[in-house]
Amino acid sequence: MAISLRKARTIIRKALEKGREMELKPLSVVVLDAGGHVQAFEREDGAAPGRFAIAQGKAYGAVMLGMAGTAQMARAEQQAYFMAAVNGVYGGQVVPVPGGVLVRDRKGAVIGAVGVTGDTSDNDAVAAVAGIEAAALVAEI
Numbered sequence: 205m206a207i208s209l210r211k212a213r214t215i216i217r218k219a220l221e222k223g224r225e226m227e228l229k230p231l232s233v234v235v236l237d238a239g240g241h242v243q244a245f246e247r248e249d250g251a252a253p254g255r256f257a258i259a260q261g262k263a264y265g266a267v268m269l270g271m272a273g274t275a276q277m278a279r280a281e282q283q284a285y286f287m288a289a290v291n292g293v294y295g296g297q298v299v300p301v302p303g304g305v306l307v308r309d310r311k312g313a314v315i316g317a318v319g320v321t322g323d324t325s326d327n328d329a330v331a332a333v334a335g336i337e338a339a340a341l342v343a344e345i
Contacts, residue, residue, distance in 0.1 A: 205309045207237055207316040211339040212244035215307075219320055219335030220248060223327075231322035231331060234259040235307075238315050240267050248322070255321050262304030262328075263319030264297050265290075270314055272344045273304030273329065303328030306344040307336055315341070 207215075212235035223231040230248035232255035237243050247255055266272050269290065271279070280287040280300045291298045302325040307316045318336055320328040329345045336343040 205313065205315050207235060207243055207307060207339075207341075209243060211341065214339040215318055215332075215335035215341075216244055216246050217335070218338035219318070219331040220246065222331045222334035223248075223320075223323070226327065226330070228323040228327050228331065231320055231328070232256060232259045233332070233335065234263050234319045236260070236263045236267050236317050236319070238267060240264050240317075243316065251322050258299055258321040259303075259319035261297050261299030261319065262301065262321060263317040264294070264304075265300055266304035266306050266319070267314065267317035268294060268298070270306070272306045273300060273302045273325070274345050276300035276304065277302065277325075301325045302345060303332060305329060305332040305336060308342040308344060310342065312342070318343075 230251035
């Protein structure tokens with residue numbers, strides 16, 4: 205199973221709705237497929253233009269490592285050299301913080317990742333989970 209464009213758009217729409225409901229700062233949301241390729245992206249009015257790279261880095265690290273942002277951050281705190289090496293391998297594209305959320309199908313297979321940025325990392329993750337669950341998929345934070 206892959207994340208269809210329709211599901212990616214649902215994830216983005218619902219993540220942004222959750223952000224508005226929580227009165228978060230303007231969000232940027234990216235959905236990547238299982239190979240780390242961009243399926244869809246949106247940046248709310250008022251979000252800084254550089255937010256794409258941060259959202260993409262959160263999601264990219266999650267999908268490429270098979271490890272959600274929360275787990276990546278814990279690993280970075282315990283073994284900074286490991287995450288530095290990973291970032292070297294992936295050309296500096298990994299942002300190891302919450303807000304990078306793995307997307308699994310109902311059978312548990314990783315089918316992509318969502319990256320949300322704009323507010324605190326924990327709030328970004330809440331918005332991502334809302335979008336993923338609205339698309340009837342499973343989120344791993």
